[in-house]
Amino acid sequence: MTRATLARLFAAIVVLTVVIAVPMTQIHWDGTQASSQADQIDTLLNVMIVLSSFVFAVVLVMLGYCIWKYRAKPGDESDGEPIHGNTKLEVAWTVIPTVIVLFGAIYSWIVLGDIETKAADALPVNVTAQQYKWTFNYPLPNGQSVSSNKLVVPSGRQLDLHLTSLDVIHSFWVPEWRIKRDLVPAGEGGNDIDNTVRVTPDRLGTYNVVCTELCGFGHATMRALVQVVPSDQFASWLAKQPRVKPQAGTATGSSTGSPSEYSNGSPTGGP
Ligand SMILES: [Cu+2]
CATH class of the missing domain: 2.60.40.420 (Cupredoxins -  blue copper proteins)
Known part of the structure; x- marks a missing residue:
């Protein structure tokens, strides 16, 4: 794969991410915001929508590219090349999702810890x-x-x-x-x-x-x-x-x- 192809694929992924994520983040999925926690939750949801749109765009673009690039020519009955493994690719598709998932976990943890702190007058x-x-x-x-x-x-x-x-x-x-x-x-x-x-x-x-x-x-x-x-x-x-x-046995004032x-x-x- 040439650098130019790689750049074009990357551009297609970015465009598709924007096309999916922009309308999805405009929708108020859960109605009006009626609690002091709602804003942080909605921001968290929107960040997750953008990340998911990116992953979805990677899958769709690479799928489309492979279908187009490696399609069989008419009359081609031969077997595919015997390929085994690609260390760089495997490291990339392990490390990138791990980083995304860890980011999501840590971010959610921080938001949850923040919104669930007990108030003195609860x-x-x-x-x-x-x-x-x-x-x-x-x-x-x-x-x-x-x-x-x-x-x-x-x-x-x-x-x-x-x-x-x-x-x-x-x-x-x-x-x-x-x-x-x-x-x-x-x-x-x-x-x-x-x-x-x-x-x-x-x-x-x-x-x-x-x-x-x-x-x-x-x-x-x-x-x-x-x-x-x-x-x-x-x-x-x-x-x-x-x-x-009160139930029997419960202490009570008069x-x-x-x-x-x-x-x-x-x-x-x-x-
Ligand atoms: Cu029920």
């Missing part, structure tokens, strides 16, 4: 999945709790979601928040799978929790409403919800629930 919510419904439980400081079928959360405050499944594997996903985590049922000896996920909703509105793990016949209907509201509105919503009594832990400095309606 709001704990227990999320329980079962075929085919979601339950959200807000533990209160006095041992009582509030249980809801929709996930109402304050805007601008980190959520510390603890995920449990009662039957099979489900997956918690709010596309606009860009976070997704599996809920794995505890086996013998408890659950050693990472079962918390943190996210900071920063855009008011109504969204959906979507189960994104095929979990049975009702999987497609396994959704729950998410409402992101201002923090004072959240506190008054929480105050109006009926209290769930007062009714004080939602002050959830108010984030805003006035609360009181229970």
Whole structure:
């Protein structure tokens, strides 16, 4: 292969990469950005799209080139040349993908470490999945709790979601928040799978929790409403919800629930 051919192939790969990657990165795959993590995740996704487009372009261009260059002439019934090995090529196609994969792994690791750092005032919510419904439980400081079928959360405050499944594997996903985590049922000896996920909703509105793990016949209907509201509105919503009594044996105070832990400095309606 001459230098000129190599340069032309390289140019074709670059052009094809741009042709694939530019439209792909313009699409908002997961809707509007509604959490403080969304921007970093979208940037990560776009970098991965560009890298994947490059790899795809290399494969397509080399495939097309080989089909054209090494096509059999009409009437040519002879065997191909007996070729074995090409050390330079093999080193290249081992080292380049290794570098790309390592880059992707390290970059993702840094982004995940960054967006999953726990905030001091994180709001704990227990999320329980079962075929085919979601339950959200807000533990209160006095041992009582509030249980809801929709996930109402304050805007601008980190959520510390603890995920449990009662039957099979489900997956918690709010596309606009860009976070997704599996809920794995505890086996013998408890659950050693990472079962918390943190996210900071920063855009008011109504969204959906979507189960994104095929979990049975009702999987497609396994959704729950998410409402992101201002923090004072959240506190008054929480105050109006009926209290769930603590289980026997759980230490509890005599007062009714004080939602002050959830108010984030805003006035609360009181229970
Ligand atoms: Cu499910």
